[in-house]
Amino acid sequence: MLLVPCPWCGPRPEVEFRYGGEAHIVRPADPEAVTDEEWGEFLYARTNPKGAHAERWYHLHGCGRFFNALRDTVSDRFTASYEIGAPRPDGAEKS
Amino acid sequence: MAEVGLTRRGPLDALAVRSGAVLSVVPAESRFSFRGGEGAARAASEVFGVLLPEVGCRSEMRGERAALWLGPDEWLLLAPVGEGPEIAAAIGRALAGKPHALVDIGHRDTVIGVDGAGCEAVLAAGCPLDLDCATFPVGGCTRTVFAKAGVVLWRVEVGRFRLEVARSFAPYVWRLLEEAVSGERG
């Protein structure tokens, strides 16, 4: 059972959380100004990397906060957790 | 609600008959969910008479009132059952104009007491956290899970936990706790 590192509560069992999908997906500030294709990218396109993945977690059965985390999709190791709105600590760009 | 003249019926009324030394049903209390930033929390502390903790997963008690940190901007306020309306009014007045949320949840949850030397083992039947005193000290509190139910767990004394659960999950949690209690006899 995975331990997820909540920035407020510390490492907690995964059953307390809901997974929140990839992080740093920016909702267009003016949705009416983007094309159908760009909107589709926002809705559906995800990086799905092998390796470090920036993702969101919701500590539903805990402090109730959303936060970002970096997890390696091969080893399932978390290398960082950071607040919503903060940049990705390893500086990588979404590919 | 003394003036109501109706008795409150909790979800464990039928089951509580069997409660014993280890498991008990805690009688109704005033319960509020308080949300707000630091300023609002401090103002509420003054009026409520108990410090709303700023350290995560900690509780404060004073007299018969308590405040539990459940999240960075979320507290659970507990008080004797009759004091609800005055607390709501007082906080409403003191925080008028300051963004905050105070919601009466006095009927939403049921509280089960888990007591005795084996209380950690009983809770460990369904709670995946380390309940040892070193990691979950007296005064510690947190939202977590117990089997398939979301709960708030609070260690009031070394050998005394309070488990708060939404009323419709209470019979399920109670019966699982009973299973654990009888299984530990072996």
Added chain:
Amino acid sequence: MSGSFRTAEGGRVERARAIEFRFDRRSFRGLAGDTLASALLANGVHLVGRSFKYHRPRGIVAAGTEEPNALVTLIRDRTRRTPNLRASGIELYEGLVAESQNRWPSLRFDFGALAGLAAPVLPAGFYYKTFMWPGFAWRRLYEPAIRAMAGLGRAPSEPDPDRYLNRFAHCDVLVVGGGPAGIAAALAAEESGARVILCDEQAEFGGSLLADTESRIDGRPAWEWLAGSVASLARSPRVRVLPRTTAFGYFLDNMVALAERVTDHLANPDPVLPRERLWQVRAKEVVLASGAIERPLVFPANDRPGVMLADAARTYLVRYGVKTGTRAVVATVHDAGYAAALALHQAGVAVAAIADGRREVRGELAEAARRAGIAVRGASGVAGTRGRQRIEAAEIRGLGAATAETVGCDLLLMCGGFTPSVHLFSQARGRLRFDVLLDAFVPETAPERVRAAGACRGAFGVAPVVEDGFTAGEEAARGALGHLRAARRPVVEAQEFGTGEAPGADLGEGRGRGKAFVDFQNDVTAADLSLATREGFRSIEHVKRYTTTGMATDQGKTANPNALGLVAGMLGKPVPEVGLTTFRMPYTPVSFGTLAGPARGELFDPVRTTPMHGWAAAQGASFEDVGQWKRARYFAQGGEDMAGAVARECRAVRNACGIFDGSTLGKIEVLGPDAAEFLDRMYVNSLRRLKPGRCRYGVLLREDGFVFDDGVIGRLAGDRFHVTTTTGNAAGVLAMMEDYRQTEWRDLKVWLTSVGEQWAVIAVQGPKAREAIAPLVEGIDLAAGRFPHMSAAEAKVSGVPARIFRVSFTGELGFEINVPADYGRAIWERVWEAGRRHGMTAYGTEAMHVLRAEKGYIVIGQEADGTAGPDDLGLGWVIGRPKGDFVGKRSLGRAEMVRADRRQLVGLLTEDPARGLEEGAGVVAGAGRGPQAEILGHVSSAYFSPTLGRSIALAMVKGGRARMGERLFVAVGDQNVAVNVTLPVFHDPEGKRLHG
């Protein structure tokens, strides 16, 4: 007498306590401390089963959980029959009853042995090649026959009557394995102050020491050191010792699952105790001290009863006081074979010869054998065996020799060396390295905080193993605590024996006649492996699956190392290049009950009920499951069936009034200065301008534009909203709202609190609704114009503070009374009392569905199934105009979403008014059937309407709104039922009754 093959003294069995047991209906005697296997052997019973495919007679091969052959069914009573238990793992208890498996009518005379004659058509993968023709013969002949013959043991047919419990546990150091390395590690970790859990699959701790009467530790016999160490660990408040507990799975972040057998060893277990307990242990550091497993040798007819592992035979002798034969031959490529031979010789068993497969035979043990007068043949192996249901002779042949020497024996011991048990280490995604000297894989590095100690790491001999254990325990303690205290090492005097030259010498398989078995339990021979590689299977994973090597319940514990060696040889590759198959949990089979724990029957899922449930039950309501909730579906009276009850309930609501429990709906309190702005951005509705005291029917989209949820949004104050959701989406809507609140619009000052269970909801619907409740309500004037449809207010009902919403899901005048849940039942009873004189009738979810369908109100999950947008459902009117951005708005403008031929909500009326449709049925254009018929849509809701006296249905149909009056067909069963397309509303289309 507990068996004529028992030694006069010695062993760890209690010679004063005899135990009666039965095997295959024969009575025997054993001793307390025996396993079923040792007790059978003490009584000279070697034939214990028939093999899986060929039904060959089989005997006991091993002394531990790696036993591949001796699978029995244990019977306690009619409901407790457990198949496929290893006799070497069953602790003997008084009155034990066991049966052999896979034989009929008996072990000795088994018809299945005829399958042995069919062996040529049953090689590996036979089911891909044989029994193909004729095709019809499969169902009638081949499959039933193969089914009857296949499988091991019979599954129980009664529900498991025992209790199983679960426990989460935490510790600083978990030590898996209570042999010398494990005990040493536990002592060391405890010394440093760590919280320790020590588990071992056996009833006694000690592991290999339990068969060791030679070594001395701290000047005392090893058994004394063992007893003292275990006692000291058990006394420590920081240590939990778990015997009879198997660590069967290693999971992420150092979570290890243990199965504790609590009562299986007791003759009369207390029913209050759980039969087994699952421990889910989270350890900061783990020490694996799981030992090593002896390898058999692969030679023709190596599966006869009486052929067993050498160290196992020595264990039976030393630990259980059992001589497994009278005249033995030992075949070995490892010094341990000599230790076994000498031990047997000392106990009075004649050892006719030792066939050593190594070219050079040296060392102390070899000399000792020669001194004892045991013939030693170097560079020799076994070319075959003789005997039918027990071995009678072994054929020993030298490397390169043409002929073999036949040696009479009733016991043939084989020792192929030892394989470190790396199962859990590998499950932890640890990397292995091939050690050429040991001819085995040993642990190297691991991503988890785990280390291996002792034989499972490739260390052999008591002294090195004990030292290894202490070191590992100290390291683990340091890893967990940040410091350690060095533990004193005991002084160990023990026989060390070398590992010997790497085996793999050609021992004659393939050159002798008869099957040379690699996997005993699945009847896989060396020839099968050879066939697989000849047929082109190169990957060990493919060879495994094609031949089924390692796929039996023993997961190849005694088979895989040999299989790997043979396959590597056949492919001409070094072993590390061929690699291992993946290790998967469980290490040994685990009862389903253990994994389920208490989560079965009533406790599988929470059964959630409302505060008024007891009232409904007392009225005889029938309940349905809505997610985890029980909801009253209908209230049958006086022998009514459901249709009758629903008709009566609907008529009552339309003509008088009905009372309905709506407590299961989700409710969210949305509070804060930006509450209105927040809801405005979430829902399609214009909510900023919603006045306090008013409510609106809200529709919530997903960002892709499809309808996710609906509910009523009531504004109680400028900064306070009471938002309802559907029962099933209560948690999902709150999660979605929190997502946007915390991650998207972080500047908004608004908070969300779930109050679904704070409020019991009593819905009163019908033309008499107002009259029914008015006398109880204080604080609101409910008169027609004063509290119009879609009003919201706080008030008191019978003195209890309440929230009252004038809303309707039935299309009639209606109110929803929300009271704090502990008062729900009492207020419901008051309303019922007051309503009776107005003809108030209780109605359930079925009537509720019919009533809303008559009005064309959609239900999330039926009409809105996740693929429908608001316009598809005829809800375009709900969208606020003009309005800024809201969740899903942009998607509504996508080309796909504005196509005219999208599936749209319509009503369907069957041409025959009595004919009903089925929910989910397909809508087609024509009366014919056939693969070309285009599915135009589906029926989303179908009921018999008492109000209209005929069947009605709602459906989502392609371009539905342009098809008004069109004749279509619905495929129900094997008929196409004719329907007419209508507007999706059947009763009071102008909604006049709402405003009564």
